[in-house]
Amino acid sequence: MKWISIKRQQISDILYAESNAKAVASLEQLQTEDELFVLLDNFNWDNGFEVPKAVLTHPKCSLSVALLAFYRADGIRYLLEGEVAFANSLSTEWEGFVKNVYTKILRGQFPSGTISFQPEITKIQKFKLKKNKTRN
Numbered sequence: 001m002k003w004i005s006i007k008r009q010q011i012s013d014i015l016y017a018e019s020n021a022k023a024v025a026s027l028e029q030l031q032t033e034d035e036l037f038v039l040l041d042n043f044n045w046d047n048g049f050e051v052p053k054a055v056l057t058h059p060k061c062s063l064s065v066a067l068l069a070f071y072r073a074d075g076i077r078y079l080l081e082g083e084v085a086f087a088n089s090l091s092t093e094w095e096g097f098v099k100n101v102y103t104k105i106l107r108g109q110f111p112s113g114t115i116s117f118q119p120e121i122t123k124i125q126k127f128k129l130k131k132n133k134t135r136n
Contacts, residue, residue: 011039020050027054033062033113040068049073049097056101062113063105070101071119078102 010029017023030036036055043051052069055061075098077085086095104110 007035011035011042014039014051015042015044020048023051024054027051027058030058031060033060033065033115036061036065037068037115037117040065040072043072045072049093053097056104061110062115063110064113064115064117066101066105066110067117067119070098070105071117073098073101075102076119 010026014023014026014030017026030039036058040052040055045052052073056066056069073094078098
């Protein structure tokens with residue numbers, strides 16, 4: 001029980017760190033894909049991409065963690081709209097992040113891991129994804 005409390009506190013410390021640099025430096029404390037998943041699941045994406053990028057390079061980052069990062073960064077929009085998704089974007093950093101994660105996922109650069117991630121997508125999104133898949 002004490003171990004869980006310590007891990008919870010470590011994740012909380014990273015989430016509420018004074019700066020992204022301190023958060024990134026603290027990532028080495030996390031030792032499992034579960035911890036990385038919980039961190040990203042609770043991360044405030046308005047704080048930028050520095051922490052998520054560091055999570056994706058963590059030795060314990062799994063496919064599920066990468067899929068969560070892609071989903072939380074609105075990667076579904078890229079899948080549905082293609083390059084049009086970035087046409088009016090004010091953030092080239094967002095575009096780079098989404099494309100980078102997508103490419104690494106497709107290349108199989110993340111191990112399967114032991115946890116799963118099933119994104120919440122609407123029936124319309126599923127339909128559009130299937131439709132786009134048949135075009136390619």
